[in-house]
Amino acid sequence: MEHISKDTILSVENLQVKFTLRGAVLNVIRGISLDIHRGESIAIVGESGSGKSVFTKTFLGMLDSNGYIDGGHVYFRTDDTGASESIVDLTTFQSEKEWLTIRGKQIAMVMQDPMTSLNPLKTIGHQLEETVLLHHDISKQEAHERAVQLLTDVGINEPERRCKQYPHEFSGGMRQRVVIAIALACDPRVLICDEPTTALDVTIQAQILQLIRNLQSKLNLTTIYITHDLGVVANVADRIAVMYAGDIIEVGGVEEIFYDARHPYTWALLSSLPQLGIKGEDLYSIAGTPPNLQMEIKGDAFAPRNPYALNIDFVERPPFFDVTPTHKVRTWLMDPRAPRQEPPEAVRRLAEGRL
Amino acid sequence: MQAEEKKVLVDVKDVTIQFGSRRHPFTAVDRASFQIYKGETFGLVGESGSGKTTIGRAIIRINPTVSGDIIYDGKKINGKISKELDREVTQKIQMIFQDPMASLNERAKVDYIVAEGLLNLPKKLSKEERQRQVSEALNSVGLLPEFASRFPHEFSGGQRQRIGIARAMVMRPEFIIADEPISALDVSIRAQVLNLMAKFQREFDLTYLFISHDLSVMRFICDRICVIHKGVLVELAETEELFAHPTHPYTQSLLSAIPMPDPVREKKKVLKVYDASSHDYSVHKPSWREIRPSHFVWANDPEFESYKN
Numbered sequence: 301m302e303h304i305s306k307d308t309i310l311s312v313e314n315l316q317v318k319f320t321l322r323g324a325v326l327n328v329i330r331g332i333s334l335d336i337h338r339g340e341s342i343a344i345v346g347e348s349g350s351g352k353s354v355f356t357k358t359f360l361g362m363l364d365s366n367g368y369i370d371g372g373h374v375y376f377r378t379d380d381t382g383a384s385e386s387i388v389d390l391t392t393f394q395s396e397k398e399w400l401t402i403r404g405k406q407i408a409m410v411m412q413d414p415m416t417s418l419n420p421l422k423t424i425g426h427q428l429e430e431t432v433l434l435h436h437d438i439s440k441q442e443a444h445e446r447a448v449q450l451l452t453d454v455g456i457n458e459p460e461r462r463c464k465q466y467p468h469e470f471s472g473g474m475r476q477r478v479v480i481a482i483a484l485a486c487d488p489r490v491l492i493c494d495e496p497t498t499a500l501d502v503t504i505q506a507q508i509l510q511l512i513r514n515l516q517s518k519l520n521l522t523t524i525y526i527t528h529d530l531g532v533v534a535n536v537a538d539r540i541a542v543m544y545a546g547d548i549i550e551v552g553g554v555e556e557i558f559y560d561a562r563h564p565y566t567w568a569l570l571s572s573l574p575q576l577g578i579k580g581e582d583l584y585s586i587a588g589t590p591p592n593l594q595m596e597i598k599g600d601a602f603a604p605r606n607p608y609a610l611n612i613d614f615v616e617r618p619p620f621f622d623v624t625p626t627h628k629v630r631t632w633l634m635d636p637r638a639p640r641q642e643p644p645e646a647v648r649r650l651a652e653g654r655l
Numbered sequence: 656m657q658a659e660e661k662k663v664l665v666d667v668k669d670v671t672i673q674f675g676s677r678r679h680p681f682t683a684v685d686r687a688s689f690q691i692y693k694g695e696t697f698g699l700v701g702e703s704g705s706g707k708t709t710i711g712r713a714i715i716r717i718n719p720t721v722s723g724d725i726i727y728d729g730k731k732i733n734g735k736i737s738k739e740l741d742r743e744v745t746q747k748i749q750m751i752f753q754d755p756m757a758s759l760n761e762r763a764k765v766d767y768i769v770a771e772g773l774l775n776l777p778k779k780l781s782k783e784e785r786q787r788q789v790s791e792a793l794n795s796v797g798l799l800p801e802f803a804s805r806f807p808h809e810f811s812g813g814q815r816q817r818i819g820i821a822r823a824m825v826m827r828p829e830f831i832i833a834d835e836p837i838s839a840l841d842v843s844i845r846a847q848v849l850n851l852m853a854k855f856q857r858e859f860d861l862t863y864l865f866i867s868h869d870l871s872v873m874r875f876i877c878d879r880i881c882v883i884h885k886g887v888l889v890e891l892a893e894t895e896e897l898f899a900h901p902t903h904p905y906t907q908s909l910l911s912a913i914p915m916p917d918p919v920r921e922k923k924k925v926l927k928v929y930d931a932s933s934h935d936y937s938v939h940k941p942s943w944r945e946i947r948p949s950h951f952v953w954a955n956d957p958e959f960e961s962y963k964n
Contacts, residue, residue, distance in 0.1 A: 347841050347842075347843055348812075348841050472703065501702040501703055501868045502702075502868050502869050502870065502871075502909065502912045502913065502914070503702055503868075503908060503909060503912040503929075504702070505912070505914070506911075506912035506914070506926050507912075507926070507928070510926060528841045528842050529842050529914075530842070530916055531842075531871065531914045531915065531916045532914040534914065534915060534916050534917055534918040534920075534921040535914065535918070535921035535922060535924065554918045555918050555919070558916060558917060558918050568843070569842065569843065570916065572842055572843050572845070572846040573842065573916050574845070574846070574849065574871055574872045574874070574875040574876070575871045575874075575875075575913075575914075575915060575916055576916065577846075577875045579874075579875060579876075579894075582850045582853065583846040583849055583850055583875070584846060585843060585846035585847040585850060586843045586846075589811075650916065650917060653917075653919075
């Protein structure tokens with residue numbers, strides 16, 4: 301564990317997660333390695349079913365009951381009182397009691413749909429106080445003050461009055477702010493946002509993303525965004541990891557991914573954004589469907605849908621090639637023997653700033 | 656499209672829609688007026704609760720109007736109309752919904768879902784003819800004929816939305832109201848559905864009313880865009896004109912919120928928050944005015960002067 305560098309808060313090593321479903325075994329996460337640095341904001345991007353949510357759920361011990369970790373490690377640097385810093389391996393956790401030292405306190409999560417993550421029968425104030433009381437040994441009065449403070453922090457006006465209201469009295473954007481307030485109630489160090497704005501309007505989405513961004517720098521949070529839409533993370537992420545079929549196929553700084561993507565799947569995701577489309581022409585769409593995870597995947601998982609696929613893509617899984625020290629990509633196209641491929645036109649236009 | 660050959664297909668004139676009891680009415684749409692030309696894609700954009708869906712549903716005769724006229728192809732279709740006209744409208748105007756799971760009957764098989772509209776045609780079709788049209792419609796949206804005997808839950812989100820489109824297309828409509836058809840879908844599936852809609856427009860000269868909150872998608876697909884805020888239309892212009900010269904402060908705030916897949920530009924972005932109280936309509940009443948050629952904005956006299964500069 302000593303090899304984990306000082307600024308790494310979460311270090312995933314060759315993580316494998318499997319699910320049993322009707323007697324069959326699904327390989328949902330196929331050997332992911334990723335370091336997440338303290339205070340950064342990283343976005344995990346992929347289609348539905350790519351395993352992006354499952355991947356982050358392993359940080360919280362929230363896998364569904366038919367899922368299990370089949371190999372690998374998730375090292376987490378705990379920081380209780382500053383001096384007593386230690387590294388724990390989250391994959392060794394067995395009991396709920398162990399998880400409670402991490403979940404909420406160290407790593408918190410904001411879910412996609414704010415209506416289903418709040419209790420409709422209890423006031424917002426009650427739900428906030430409940431969370432605060434569970435983790436801190438303080439009086440009810442202090443908990444209430446803390447709840448009011450949290451609501452103020454997430455930009456809700458008249459927090460005293462709002463505390464007495466129920467979730468249905470809040471709009472979608474306001475509800476998501478409340479959910480963020482609850483997630484922040486125990487001063488977590490890592491905040492996982494699972495599609496935090498998919499259910500929201502564009503104007504509200506921009507406000508919520510800005511709020512998370514502000515809170516991140518104010519509280520020195522490490523944030524992990526999960527999303528299917530590359531378009532929304534350009535503003536909020538420092539780094540982007542692109543997932544496909546349970547594997548990270550490209551990871552790099554936000555500008556490296558948007559202006560210098562190398563994996564055909566990242567190209568495909570970028571080209572299918574309507575923002576990059578040309579009116580009157582068809583938008584690029586990825587042919588075929590994601591692979592069946594019951595099968596053993598041979599070679600590059602994206603190869604059957606990849607117009608740039610090489611013969612080797614169907615035979616052997618590509619290793620990671622370094623584009624820069626921070627930008628890694630898993631495609632045979634980066635091999636020196638591979639023919640040179642130009643990225644598709646929409647991606648080139650983006651890189652040249654001709655939107 | 657040339658100006659002289661524009662034919663108005665849908666004409667919404669001063670339409671007001673209210674909900675609630677007569678004593679406590681809630682005005683969801685307030686005197687909305689706009690025209691949709693044949694063959695174009697007309698976008699209606701606004702946030703949730705702005706009344707954009709309500710207008711769409713009024714055109715397809717689900718929501719009753721309190722006042723105003725909706726003229727379709729020269730005939731008034733709101734309020735009380737004859738049975739024949741109702742049938743004709745039901746066939747010619749179709750709708751695609753946002754949530755493909757909620758809008759499909761989960762206890763019916765796909766062939767019934769798609770064929771249901773055909774059962775009510777004035778001209779009765781034989782069973783074989785119906786089946787032929789259903790499989791043709793499924794084929795045209797890229798679904799295999801054997802899917803006809805399956806239930807909606809057996810499909811992915813993108814496939815379900817295709818079923819919804821097949822159900823609309825089987826009626827051979829002229830005008831389709833697409834209410835947030837891609838909001839619930841993944842980015843890669845969105846592209847497929849948008850391409851499919853564009854294909855049908857080319858093949859059948861369809862007219863679309865595209866309802867959404869996402870201007871980035873609308874810029875790609877719409878010819879003209881109308882912005883609605885709290886039941887009031889605030890701006891209407893051709894798409895590129897609207898993006899080049901957004902006039903109303905609400906439009907500007909919507910445009911500033913569009914996420915761009917460009918980190919350098921995004922980091923420089925300033926988010927504008929719209930403040931409805933910035934308008935003072937106590938003395939000068941606002942009205943619908945043309946600020947540039949075919950670019951309309953909701954403003955009163957002093958505002959109109961300031962928008963012009």
